[in-house]
Amino acid sequence: MALPDGVELVVFDMAGTTVDDLVDGEPLVIAAFRAALKAHDGTETSFDQANAVRGYEKKDALRRLLASVRGESASTTDSEIDTLFDIFKKELDKLTSRMNCEIKGTSEIFAELRRRGVKICVGSGFPEHVVKTIVENLGWSVDAAFSSVTLGKGRPDPIMITTAMEKFGVTDPKRVVKIGDTQVDIEEGRNAGVFCVSVLTGTQSREKLEAAKPDCIIQSVADLLDKRTDTEVKPSDRSEVG
Known part of the structure; x- marks a missing residue:
């Protein structure tokens, strides 16, 4: 499975990861x-x-x-x-205003994770009003939505992840997952010390994502709870990332 045991919080990127932004x-x-x-x-x-x-x-x-x-x-x-x-x-x-389509399966994954008691957050480098507009357009039910512009620091700074952890009282980064479609998403997750999942629904290639050494790569968020991952990175490989 693309999620570690005991996960309490998942922070999803938006454009290219959960939002079909074409x-x-x-x-x-x-x-x-x-x-x-x-x-x-x-x-x-x-x-x-x-x-x-x-x-x-x-x-x-x-x-x-x-x-x-x-x-x-x-x-x-x-x-x-x-x-x-x-x-x-x-x-x-x-x-x-034209953003009204999610990556297929996103809402179902959100619902299942919340059913399991996992907190769901979405975050983006878009201004806050853009983040809110997209969440409203898609009718999402999430626990929090963050804009790095509002928080004052952008990726790869992990402020959106650490803010989510503080908001929901999650102290162990091993119980937190970051999911995104870019190298910078992986860097953000690494900087927070959390489990990193990459998806292939964005515009960055598998090779570029693999170079950043995520914990695993899946085709899309719809596969997040599938026991089969598209690519798993060995712990020995991950240890090379600072």
Whole structure:
């Protein structure tokens, strides 16, 4: 099974993990990144460039994206990133209202875990109003929903996980699971010391996810309670991750 024994809390990523975030065939955040840079100064960015920064705190992601387009040596000011972030949020708002489809099986997994007494949280690097809109659009029943923007730190900082643990009085990280579709989700989970599960429903490849050494990889959240995991990483491999 993709969950350890005695789990008390599961923290799910949203876009690409529990939310089917495709807008006209392109993931929401990638579409918003590309639209924001084009609106900012006409910069054209590729899917691969935008996908490479997916999962990071959004200002950090935008800074990394600009560097990949302009070159690492090009200077970028905090003021420009703030301006770009404001544009990004506007582009995101235009697209969010269309988010009304979950990854198949998500609600059923939520319901079964809650039936077993497990606390369910969702978290995202989207602004809080976007997180709330998506949860409402999907009609989810979860114990908490977090925005790293509101909490003040973005992934790979584990603040969403540690906040969830504090909220529900879970003190043992071995009883906590983080589930996501990006390398940064794995880094976030590692930084919190929790069990990490990767899903293949996002845009990052199996090879990229395996490089970050999650505890296991499954096809989607629908397979979370299946006794068969798609890929299991040996403890000896995981010990190499700092």
